[in-house]
Amino acid sequence: xxxxxxxxxxxxxxxxxxxxxxxxxxxxxxxxxxxxxxxxxxxxxxxxxxxxxxxxxxxxxxxxxxxxxxxxxxxxxxxxxxxxxxxxxxxxxxxxxxxxxxxxxxxxxxxxxxxxxxxxxxxxxxxxxxxxxxxxxxxxxxxxxxxxxxxxxxxxxxxxxxxxxxxxxxxxxxxxxxxxxxxxxxxxxxxxxxxxxxxxxxxxxxxxxxxxx
Numbered sequence: 001x002x003x004x005x006x007x008x009x010x011x012x013x014x015x016x017x018x019x020x021x022x023x024x025x026x027x028x029x030x031x032x033x034x035x036x037x038x039x040x041x042x043x044x045x046x047x048x049x050x051x052x053x054x055x056x057x058x059x060x061x062x063x064x065x066x067x068x069x070x071x072x073x074x075x076x077x078x079x080x081x082x083x084x085x086x087x088x089x090x091x092x093x094x095x096x097x098x099x100x101x102x103x104x105x106x107x108x109x110x111x112x113x114x115x116x117x118x119x120x121x122x123x124x125x126x127x128x129x130x131x132x133x134x135x136x137x138x139x140x141x142x143x144x145x146x147x148x149x150x151x152x153x154x155x156x157x158x159x160x161x162x163x164x165x166x167x168x169x170x171x172x173x174x175x176x177x178x179x180x181x182x183x184x185x186x187x188x189x190x191x192x193x194x195x196x197x198x199x200x201x202x203x204x205x206x207x208x209x210x211x212x213x
Contacts, residue, residue: 001026001027001028002026002027002028002068002069002187002188003028003030003066003067003068003069004021004027004028004029004030004067004068004069004070004071004187005029005030005032005063005064005067005069005070005071005095006018006029006030006031006032006071006073007032007033007054007060007070007071007072007073007074007086008032008033008054008072008073008074008075009031009032009033009039009049009073010033010035010038010039011073011074011075012152012154012176013073013101013149013152013176013179013180013183014071014073014180016176016177016179016180017071017073017180017183017184018031018042019180020180020181020184021184021187022042022046022047024184027046028046028047028048029046029047029048030047030048030050030063030067031047031048031049031050032050032052032054032060032063033049033050033051033052034051034052034053035051036049036050036051050063054072054074054082054085054086054089055078055081055082055085056085057085057088057089058089060085060086060089061088061089061090061092061093062093064089064090064093064095065093065094065095066093067093067095068095068097068190069097069098069099069187069190070086070090070095070097070098070099071098071099071183071187072086072098072099072100072101073101074086074101077125077129078129079129079130079132079133080129080132080133080136082133083100083132083133083134083136083137084136086098086100087136087137087140087142090140090142091140091141091142095142096141096142096143097142097143097144097187097190098137098140098142098143098144098145099144099145099147099183099186099187100133100134100137100144100145100146100147101147101149101179101183102130102133102134102146102147102148102197103122103126103127103130103148103149104118104148104149104150104151104169104199105118105119105122105127105148105169106127106130106131106134106148107131107165107197109163109165109166109167109168109169109199110168110169111168111169112208113208113209114172114206114207114208114209115169117208117209134146134197138195138197143190143194143195144194144195145186145192145193145194145195145196145197145198146165146196146197146198147179147182147183147186147197147198147200148169148197148198148199148200149174149179149199149200149201150169150171150172150173150174150199150200150201150202150205150210151172151173151174151210152173152174152175152176152179153173153174153175153176153210153212154175154176155175155177156175156177157175157177157178157202158175158177158178158181159175159178159202159203160174160175160178160179160181160182160200160201160202160203161200161201161202161203162182162198162199162200163198163199163201164196164197164198164199165196165197165198167199169199169201170199170201170203170206171201171202171203171204171205171206172201172205172206172207172209172210172211173201173202173205173210173211174200174201174202174205175202178200178202179200182198182200
């Protein structure tokens with residue numbers, strides 16, 4: 001039996017991951033979000049829905065206690081503050097495994113024309129806090145995996161490849177379903193990509209920008 005806590009559970013990637021988790025035996029989910037009514041219909045014997053804000057460190061610590069894996073699907077201008085609260089809460093609760101969704105470009109790892117375009121699109125107050133949040137996670141004692149998706153699509157497909165921190169990022173886009181598939185696989189295998197940061201993209205999508213621009 002595996003107990004998984006999903007932070008920011010109403011997010012699009014999180015909803016795909018939750019759907020996949022619900023199809024597995026022996027998984028108990030705790031869904032944590034600011035407006036619990038959005039997912040209350042999922043509550044049941046193997047799913048608990050809890051309303052809360054991850055910056056409420058004490059409450060998050062209480063919820064995290066006893067969990068095997070925490071998957072954080074968070075966003076916002078205060079993402080660094082959220083990261084600090086998550087790390088503090090998980091370390092205090094004795095939970096080691098964290099899967100953290102970030103974004104491409106936080107290490108200036110996107111090469112070529114696409115890298116320049118990505119900076120133009122994301123440098124205005126977006127990449128900086130996500131980079132700072134990643135540093136908070138990497139400085140923790142947690143068995144983290146940071147996931148850095150390419151530009152996201154809603155395509156009904158699971159098709160992806162990975163790059164590691166220190167390697168040039170590949171591709172320009174990836175489906176949310178693909179990211180969710182990776183999250184579920186990471187949750188299933190506590191030894192996979194531990195204390196690592198992985199980029200995820202759809203193979204064959206190299207270019208100057210995503211296909212819809």
